[in-house]
Amino acid sequence: DAKTTQPPSMDCAEGRAANLPCNHSTISGNEYVYWYRQIHSQGPQYIIHGLKNNETNEMASLIITEDRKSSTLILPHATLRDTAVYYCIVRVASIMEYGNKLVFGAGTILRVKS
Amino acid sequence: EPEVTQTPSHQVTQMGQEVILRCVPISNHLYFYWYRQILGQKVEFLVSFYNNEISEKSEIFDDQFSVERPDGSNFTLKIRSTKLEDSAMYFCASSHGLAGADTQYFGPGTRLTVL
Numbered sequence: 001d002a003k004t005t006q007p008p009s010m011d012c013a014e015g016r017a018a019n020l021p022c023n024h025s026t027i028s029g030n031e032y033v034y035w036y037r038q039i040h041s042q043g044p045q046y047i048i049h050g051l052k053n054n055e056t057n058e059m060a061s062l063i064i065t066e067d068r069k070s071s072t073l074i075l076p077h078a079t080l081r082d083t084a085v086y087y088c089i090v091r092v093a094s095i096m097e098y099g100n101k102l103v104f105g106a107g108t109i110l111r112v113k114s
Numbered sequence: 115e116p117e118v119t120q121t122p123s124h125q126v127t128q129m130g131q132e133v134i135l136r137c138v139p140i141s142n143h144l145y146f147y148w149y150r151q152i153l154g155q156k157v158e159f160l161v162s163f164y165n166n167e168i169s170e171k172s173e174i175f176d177d178q179f180s181v182e183r184p185d186g187s188n189f190t191l192k193i194r195s196t197k198l199e200d201s202a203m204y205f206c207a208s209s210h211g212l213a214g215a216d217t218q219y220f221g222p223g224t225r226l227t228v229l
Contacts, residue, residue, distance in 0.1 A: 041153075042223065045220070100162055100218075101162060103159065
């Protein structure tokens, strides 16, 4: 699995958009970008994933650069409950050939402040 | 919305004792996983399980650990003789097993404290 680089921490004002960057310069063509978050010591929560195109769901948007070497997770209107550690993970698509574990880094601690 | 459940939420045990952590994966999922997180450290992969056998395991998953799917719904992690360093949060996850993007969904975790 390709390595990712994330800033260790970020602050965001409540109600504003939180933009969390991730570098994955060695990503391969068959690797997806996944985002999870972990609030306190709860189980990691899936947020969104993408391959090439930008993606949006009810939680967030994922913007992937054209060369796929970096991406940004956007929480459009951050709330205090979005305070968490956010993990950017790249992972091959095919389970059968390559295995299926997730490799977590240290992530980005996002602090949403009122 | 279906979710992964885990029991107990907190387990306290004495060093050397056996513990069994239980998980109920999402019902139509085919792949099952265990991860652990020692306090203040990263989430680490332990093992994945598919078609009633281990498909991948990490170096952490030594002979003291075993996994089982004893029936159609439960997935268990057994630690035969617990050590102090086994104290951690243990997370179960499951995924459908679709080709392409296959998203893992995590349970709330079991906090294991070994005294």
